[in-house]
Amino acid sequence: MANEDIYTFSEAFPMKGGDGIHSYTLNSNLQGNGVIAAKKLITESIAEKLDIKIFSSLNICRIADLGCSVGPNTFFAVQNIVDAVKFKYKNLGLDSQIPEFHAFFNDHVANDFNTLFTSLPPNREYHAAGVPGSFYSKLFPNSLLHIVNCSFSCHWLSKVPKEVIDKSSSAWNKGRIHYANAPDAVVKAFEAQYQKDMDSFLCLRAQEIVHGGLLVIFSPSRPSGTSHSQSAYNMLVDALSPCLMDLVKKGVVDEKKVDSFNIPVFHFSPEELTQAVDRTGYFSIEEIKELPLTANGTLSLEQLSLHIRAIVELSVKANFGEEILDELFDLYLKKLQELSFNFNSENSINVFAILKRK
Numbered sequence: 001m002a003n004e005d006i007y008t009f010s011e012a013f014p015m016k017g018g019d020g021i022h023s024y025t026l027n028s029n030l031q032g033n034g035v036i037a038a039k040k041l042i043t044e045s046i047a048e049k050l051d052i053k054i055f056s057s058l059n060i061c062r063i064a065d066l067g068c069s070v071g072p073n074t075f076f077a078v079q080n081i082v083d084a085v086k087f088k089y090k091n092l093g094l095d096s097q098i099p100e101f102h103a104f105f106n107d108h109v110a111n112d113f114n115t116l117f118t119s120l121p122p123n124r125e126y127h128a129a130g131v132p133g134s135f136y137s138k139l140f141p142n143s144l145l146h147i148v149n150c151s152f153s154c155h156w157l158s159k160v161p162k163e164v165i166d167k168s169s170s171a172w173n174k175g176r177i178h179y180a181n182a183p184d185a186v187v188k189a190f191e192a193q194y195q196k197d198m199d200s201f202l203c204l205r206a207q208e209i210v211h212g213g214l215l216v217i218f219s220p221s222r223p224s225g226t227s228h229s230q231s232a233y234n235m236l237v238d239a240l241s242p243c244l245m246d247l248v249k250k251g252v253v254d255e256k257k258v259d260s261f262n263i264p265v266f267h268f269s270p271e272e273l274t275q276a277v278d279r280t281g282y283f284s285i286e287e288i289k290e291l292p293l294t295a296n297g298t299l300s301l302e303q304l305s306l307h308i309r310a311i312v313e314l315s316v317k318a319n320f321g322e323e324i325l326d327e328l329f330d331l332y333l334k335k336l337q338e339l340s341f342n343f344n345s346e347n348s349i350n351v352f353a354i355l356k357r358k
């Protein structure tokens, strides 16, 4: 990949910081439960796939969590890895040789790192450092990292594809903020942006991860072969569009602002991730799985709408102003109720992949 293709800039859409009622900290147990459920898979993969020789004579295991947000999920993710490495050493009878752990927490500079650092687990078994910046840029020196985790983060694109907010383009996404039920040209623009971004992400990580090191990707997804409009995650994002249009009809929101606002997420399928890994060629796929979501039992539609609010509130506020937030998310909850939104459907999956640097 040519240097000029590696992004030095990416748009930032951070989660709602702090620990208030609309914060990501209090409204992210859907993601947190996913991270906790992945512990067994991580433990097995590290036991089977990781060669401990990669820790070298310094005997330090360097872990990075990309798109860490404000916690607590990032702490679960890092602890899962620490526990898995320790388990492996113990199983090999090498208790006395367990490495020291150094964890790097990465997110956009606008992320609430203060909340993150003040809530670091007091009894943690790792040294902690913050790494601000986009994961669509190079974040670490070459061959520094041993295990990189990215949970619920790399479905965020580096930017909104420019043609979808260009009135003169056939891909102009008028009246919608997402591609789920949009014309083909809009879907293609998002797909192309995803391919460019995922290729860039993998090429950058290939530089930063030592040979034999692991990259764990855990992401909201859609089953291979399922249309974008049928994926549960896409339906969740897409349900915001009619609510904004209702506010346009009420004269609360300027229609031009809806036409120029899109949420840059792409819920890639396991197949689309595999294609990116094959295209770039730096990693082997050690494991790739579709994990079902069974959230409705534990998460009401009210809570689900609060989850989405914690994710998109800051970008909605930046585009439309703070005053619309409560009304918009009231409408959004009603929309989810009207749709009888069901997260237990077969189209609700996360993709879990373990890649190894060749």
Ligand SMILES: C[S@@+](CC[C@H](N)C(=O)[O-])C[C@H]1O[C@@H](n2cnc3c(N)ncnc32)[C@H](O)[C@@H]1O
Pocket: 010, 013, 014, 015, 028, 031, 032, 035, 066, 067, 068, 069, 070, 073, 074, 106, 107, 108, 111, 133, 134, 135, 136, 150, 151, 152, 153, 154, 156, 157, 158, 311
């Ligand atoms: C839904 S949160 C997930 C947080 C956490 N990993 C978890 O599992 O709960 C997505 C995070 O990815 C971050 N993010 C999105 N794009 C990013 C980028 N290009 N570089 C770094 N962080 C990014 C966002 O700022 C946000 O904090």
